[in-house]
Amino acid sequence: MVRVADGKIRRMTSTPGFWVRPRVSPDGRLIAYAGFQAGDENYLPRELRVLDVATGRERILLSDLADDAQDLFWDPSGHGIYFTMNHAGRTDLFHVTLDGKLTQLTEGMHRLRIQSMTRNGRAAGVITAPDVTRNVVMVRISRRKKATITQLTDLNRDILAGVELGRIREFWADSTEGARIQGWMITPPGYDPDKRYPMLLSIHGGPWSMYGVDFNFIFQAWAARGYVVVYSNPRGSTGYGPDFAMAINGRYPGKRDFADLMAAVDRAIALGPIDRNRLFVTGCSGGGVLTSWVVSHTDRFKAAAALCPVEEWIAFAGRTDIVAWAHRMFRKPFWEDPSDWIAHSPLLHVGKVRTPTLLMTGDRDLRTPLGEAESFYAALKMRGIPTRLIVMRREWHGTTSRPSNLLRTILYLDDWFARFDPARGPDKAKEKHADAHGHGR
Numbered sequence: 559m560v561r562v563a564d565g566k567i568r569r570m571t572s573t574p575g576f577w578v579r580p581r582v583s584p585d586g587r588l589i590a591y592a593g594f595q596a597g598d599e600n601y602l603p604r605e606l607r608v609l610d611v612a613t614g615r616e617r618i619l620l621s622d623l624a625d626d627a628q629d630l631f632w633d634p635s636g637h638g639i640y641f642t643m644n645h646a647g648r649t650d651l652f653h654v655t656l657d658g659k660l661t662q663l664t665e666g667m668h669r670l671r672i673q674s675m676t677r678n679g680r681a682a683g684v685i686t687a688p689d690v691t692r693n694v695v696m697v698r699i700s701r702r703k704k705a706t707i708t709q710l711t712d713l714n715r716d717i718l719a720g721v722e723l724g725r726i727r728e729f730w731a732d733s734t735e736g737a738r739i740q741g742w743m744i745t746p747p748g749y750d751p752d753k754r755y756p757m758l759l760s761i762h763g764g765p766w767s768m769y770g771v772d773f774n775f776i777f778q779a780w781a782a783r784g785y786v787v788v789y790s791n792p793r794g795s796t797g798y799g800p801d802f803a804m805a806i807n808g809r810y811p812g813k814r815d816f817a818d819l820m821a822a823v824d825r826a827i828a829l830g831p832i833d834r835n836r837l838f839v840t841g842c843s844g845g846g847v848l849t850s851w852v853v854s855h856t857d858r859f860k861a862a863a864a865l866c867p868v869e870e871w872i873a874f875a876g877r878t879d880i881v882a883w884a885h886r887m888f889r890k891p892f893w894e895d896p897s898d899w900i901a902h903s904p905l906l907h908v909g910k911v912r913t914p915t916l917l918m919t920g921d922r923d924l925r926t927p928l929g930e931a932e933s934f935y936a937a938l939k940m941r942g943i944p945t946r947l948i949v950m951r952r953e954w955h956g957t958t959s960r961p962s963n964l965l966r967t968i969l970y971l972d973d974w975f976a977r978f979d980p981a982r983g984p985d986k987a988k989e990k991h992a993d994a995h996g997h998g999r
Contacts, residue, residue: 576596680698723747728742729741750831756786788826864918869903916974
């Protein structure tokens with residue numbers, strides 16, 4: 559806290575940790591805040607706390623949360639706190655009393671964030687759903703802690719008018735060690751259950767993050783190009799509690815997340831008309847890490863695209879912009895014991911890769927520098943594995959911050975996959991070109 563009169567700073571929290579989103583109660587006596595206690599691992603259990611301003615006493619209201627408590631607001635009485643939280647692919651509004659009683663106020667296939675709240679129980683925020691782009695909503699909260707959501711805007715209505723979107727289907731897959739993995743599949747517009755479609759597995763980054771039921775332009779673009787898009791939350795994802803998220807601490811990438819991703823693929827194939835001979839995989843950042851890991855541990859995919867990946871942890875730790883985070887990846891520093899650092903580096907498994915793999919990274923990327931992709935690309939070239947390296951201009955971490963680069967990413971990847979798609983390979987492309995010009999058969 560900073561005293562305005564003289565600029566004197568007073569430390570409020572005494573528990574070491576990463577504490578964020580402070581909110582002062584209506585009477586000024588308490589501060590609500592969220593975060594996690596200090597530790598040696600990169601993911602630690604999330605908490606919601608209150609602090610007595612006068613005494614400095616800290617109290618945990620909620621621990622072992624599914625994910626971070628976000629959008630904190632005190633209720634008008636000062637007897638409880640509203641917050642949003644990711645859980646199982648959704649984001650909803652919750653309320654907790656000062657004695658720790660938790661109530662979920664909203665429910666549905668949506669992602670809801672709150673930006674402001676009035677004293678009479680009305681909130682303004684933004685919502686998204688599988689077929690709803692981000693739109694402004696008003697949330698009315700009754701005295702009995704029931705919430706009603708009213709959508710106020712219909713942004714992109716003109717753009718989406720007459721456009722058939724891919725349909726989303728949720729599923730759960732059984733993985734190793736009794737893990738249950740949540741996933742989704744989007745089928746192409748005009749879906750025909752009697753046809754067989756290529757499948758694109760998309761892997762999220764983080765790795766401590768969560769895929770969900772929000773509108774996803776890129777996934778819809780892939781579906782419109784004829785892919786069944788499959789995405790899931792393997793162990794390490796947030797939204798399912800600390801045990802699930804911490805299951806990959808010190809072992810990422812590895813057996814658990816790989817098993818979970820393959821379980822999701824197997825379940826999607828069992829549910830939908832997917833051609834087993836036309837499977838593809840991609841991901842960015844943490845998803846790029848796992849894409850490289852996947853192709854070094856299975857040959858089931860016809861082609862892959864690893865975007866902004868980490869390929870070798872020891873070199874990465876010294877040249878990324880998150881040095882402290884990187885040096886906590888494994889339990890022992892590499893100068894004491896490099897075995898885990900080596901065992902979990904995709905580059906050290908590149909000798910097993912037989913899948914054609916494209917690498918793509920932004921030329922300004924400080925998080926997963928270009929050298930990571932270059933090292934994997936060079937090794938594949940040396941081994942004679944089909945590969946390509948694309949440096950996306952004017953991009954930092956990721957390849958889609960500029961609309962033109964977003965579209966380029968989709969087209970580059972689709973072209974790469976088509977080259978190794980049995981139904982769309984170079985010969986098929988030549989035939990299609992010839993037919994279009996009145997030549998050929």
